[in-house]
Amino acid sequence: MTRTSYHHGALREALLAACLRLIETEGIAAVSLRRVAREAGVSSGAPYHHFADRAALLADLATQGFRLLTDQLTTARSTADSPTTALVALEQCYVRFARDQPGYFRLMFRPELSQPEKHPDTRAAGEAAFGVLADAVAACVAAGDLAPERAEPTTLTLWALGHGLASLWLDGQLDKRGSLFGTTATALVDSVIDGIPGFLDTGTGPPRTLPLR
Template sequence: MPPTKDRYHHGALREELLRASLQLIDTEGLAAVSLRRVAREAGVSPGAPYHHFPDRAALLAALSTRGYEILREELLAARAADPDPRAVLTGMAEAYVRFAVANPSYFRLMFRPELIRSDKVHEPGDAGDAAFAVLETALADAIRAGVLPAADAETLALAWWALAHGLASLEIDGKLGKRAAEMGTTAKELGNRIITMFAALIDRTGGEPT
């Protein structure tokens, strides 16, 4: 095997390690990930990962951060896709679910308790805040447009997140699809119907709690 320095330049090695880690999670689960195993999958020396990640937690944190960055881009694209602030919020919820379905390993990793609560790992939290800020900006647009009341902005943001995250979790775990099949529809169609109902409920109540 050629030496690491001959096979990858500095940036490419980090990307290859992240790719190998994600593939391991996809195929064998999170427990399979270790720096030694990732090095073997990437075809580099056992010490190579330590040039980028001091330990397994740092590797997983970097992967989680990447997931949040991808999610943020998906939310930004949904926000830019429609000038109607009400439709934007619906589109962003749908984009959140699509992201989870397309990237289940990222999605599950991003919300691991040890990464969220660790005082030693800040990057995923920062990236998560950046993704959530896209929603906050969309809500601010809706408030300025008179669609939502300013007094309930934080509550509505959490309600939106709870809805989108719950649907995403149910879908990637197969529970939404099972219930959808019983109802004669698809998981995607059922999820979109629920999101639309949620948006209509906000319209009827003016955003005020009932």
């Protein structure tokens, strides 16, 4: 499209797509409204028709990322054949999302940039993604696979596990570890995630949420 051929809705999507490309190729620091406009092939003032400032643009992009993650997590859970295997599927999906969508992932968990406290849609989208995991853990409780008092710490543990693996993979750390042991990052991730059913069966992990000090 040329800068004169964008209609109202297409311009917003083009700007978001340009912002995502910049993050993936040059990092979040490269993003400015002027630079995004140039990347999209529009005038430097065009972004202000949709975004008040850089934070608003990043918030909208983070919202888009969280919604995409929620859709993928929901699909992954729906294809599992039991509540426990659903947790495995969700962990695999979370790490895969980070690997396939690094631009979104690097932004979504940078609240100082997207400022979700000022953008309720972003906060709601993030909570919806987390809610898929929380609901899956609740299903394990309902099925008798997990004690009720372990639901909250188990949810946080699984979130931390998935996020940690995803971050390590994106930062190249799993590739380094894999090379030391003659394996791959994918194999390392699979070996960790495959242990989730055993974690539930043995009852390991904190029985209650401990106070932070």
